[in-house]
Amino acid sequence: MANLVALSPCEGLLPQTIGAVTIAEIDPGPVTAILPFKGQDKAVGEALKSALGLGFPAPGRSQSKGGARAIWVGKGEALLMGAACPDLAGAACVDQSDAWCVVEIVGDRAEDVLARLVPLDLRASQFKRGHTARTLLGRMTASATRSGAKAFEIMVFRSMAETLVEELTRAAGAVAARG
Amino acid sequence: MRIPCPICGTRDRREFTYQGAAELLRRPAPDAGDAAWDDYLHNRDNPCGEARDLWFHEAGCGAWLVVERDTATHEVMGAELAEKVAS
Numbered sequence: 544m545a546n547l548v549a550l551s552p553c554e555g556l557l558p559q560t561i562g563a564v565t566i567a568e569i570d571p572g573p574v575t576a577i578l579p580f581k582g583q584d585k586a587v588g589e590a591l592k593s594a595l596g597l598g599f600p601a602p603g604r605s606q607s608k609g610g611a612r613a614i615w616v617g618k619g620e621a622l623l624m625g626a627a628c629p630d631l632a633g634a635a636c637v638d639q640s641d642a643w644c645v646v647e648i649v650g651d652r653a654e655d656v657l658a659r660l661v662p663l664d665l666r667a668s669q670f671k672r673g674h675t676a677r678t679l680l681g682r683m684t685a686s687a688t689r690s691g692a693k694a695f696e697i698m699v700f701r702s703m704a705e706t707l708v709e710e711l712t713r714a715a716g717a718v719a720a721r722g
Numbered sequence: 723m724r725i726p727c728p729i730c731g732t733r734d735r736r737e738f739t740y741q742g743a744a745e746l747l748r749r750p751a752p753d754a755g756d757a758a759w760d761d762y763l764h765n766r767d768n769p770c771g772e773a774r775d776l777w778f779h780e781a782g783c784g785a786w787l788v789v790e791r792d793t794a795t796h797e798v799m800g801a802e803l804a805e806k807v808a809s
Contacts, residue, residue, distance in 0.1 A: 602729045602783065618729060618783040662734035676730065677782045679737055684781045 552644035552704035559712055562719025564650030566711050569696065571645045572610070575628035576637040578620045583633030594629035605675045605688050614675050614698075616686050644704035648711060649694040652718050657695060659714040661687060665695065681710040726801050729783040741776035743767070744788045747808045770794050776804060 551568055558567035579587040579599065588599035596608040600621050605614040611626035622643075628636050648656060657665050660680045664670065665687065675688040683706060686698040699707045723735040743766050750758040771794050777787045786804035791797065 603731070618785045620784075662736055677784075678733070679781045 552701045553646065553708055556705065556708045557646065559708075559715075561712060561715035562650075563652040564648055564656055564715050564718075566646060566648050566708070566715065569645040569647050571643065572625040572640075573627055574639045574641075574643055575623045576616070576620060576639050577613075577623055577628065577631065577634050578637075579634040584619075586633045587631055590629065590631050590633070591623075595623075595626055600675075603674060603676060605673050607673075614686065614688060616675075617677055642701055643698050644701050644707060646697045646707060646711070647690060647694060648697065648715075649691070651693060652715075653693055653695055655718045656711065656714045657687070657697075659717065660710055661685075663687070665689070667692065680707065683707065683710075723796060723798065725777060725779075725787070725789055725798055727779050727782060727785065727787060728801060728803055729785055730779065733779070733782055737779060737781040738787075739778040739780045741778060741786075744774040744776050744804075744807065746776055747788070747804060772799070777801070 551570065553568040558565060577587065577599070584599060591613065592598045595611045597606040597611060597613050600606050600613050600615040602615055605612060612624045614622045614624065616622050622639070654665055661678055663676055663678045670676070670689050672689050672691065675686060677684065677686055679685065680687070680697060680699065683699050683703050685707075688696045690696045697707065697711070724732050725735060725738055726732045745762070745766060748762070750762050771792055773791055773793050775789050775791065777789045779785050779787060787801045788804050788807045789801040790799040792799065
């Protein structure tokens with residue numbers, strides 16, 4: 544029997560500290576995409592609420608409760624992370640564990656680094672803690688969530704992990720070089 | 723150029739993919755006849771001025787939008803969800 548070794552998407556690439564930012568991989572735990580069927584949004588939100596204490600997030604928002612998080616990732620779609628998906632009759636639930644690469648970028652210059660890559664105003668006055676957006680990072684589609692005053696969580700598809708690390712480290716290097 | 727997505731807010735054009743005239747949403751009945759279907763499939767206006775186009779918010783929420791814009795001035799007047807226009 545083959546002995547399989549689990550590798551995370553950014554295995555061997557992260558963490559890295561460049562100038563005033565640290566880029567590190569995050570293990571999101573189980574990830575489930577939840578897509579409520581037509582007209583079932585409310586029922587799915589209530590079922591989530593009673594099972595995990597968090598609802599279905601509104602567009603551009605994320606919620607967390609204990610270790611579980613729900614992040615809006617598109618029209619009629621959210622990702623439940625860090626908790627097993629409860630039985631939801633009114634929604635399509637797809638296990639996407641291991642399909643996403645999740646990276647956190649933390650530091651005084653995190654906003655400046657992302658400003659070089661993301662065509663969106665991510666400053667704290669516009670993009671507050673818990674806010675999330677589907678947008679571009681370089682040429683990749685990505686999900687960006689503010690996880691703290693100086694911290695962002697970036698998610699891309701697993702196949703793009705290496706490109707994500709390259710884009711982030713190159714931008715961080717450029718920001719650091721300017722002092 | 724920025725497009726005001728009804729779901730995500732105003733976003734850069736890079737996040738969107740252009741499809742074509744919003745005429746596409748006005749599909750004729752199956753028995754409408756060859757002329758109507760020929761017109762639907764092949765004939766488009768080429769306006770200098772106000773136009774209604776379909777755009778896909780590919781790098782955002784994934785919604786199809788009908789965007790009203792001016793092809794002469796590049797002004798974007800507004801956008802609404804294609805599902806609301808079509809229904």
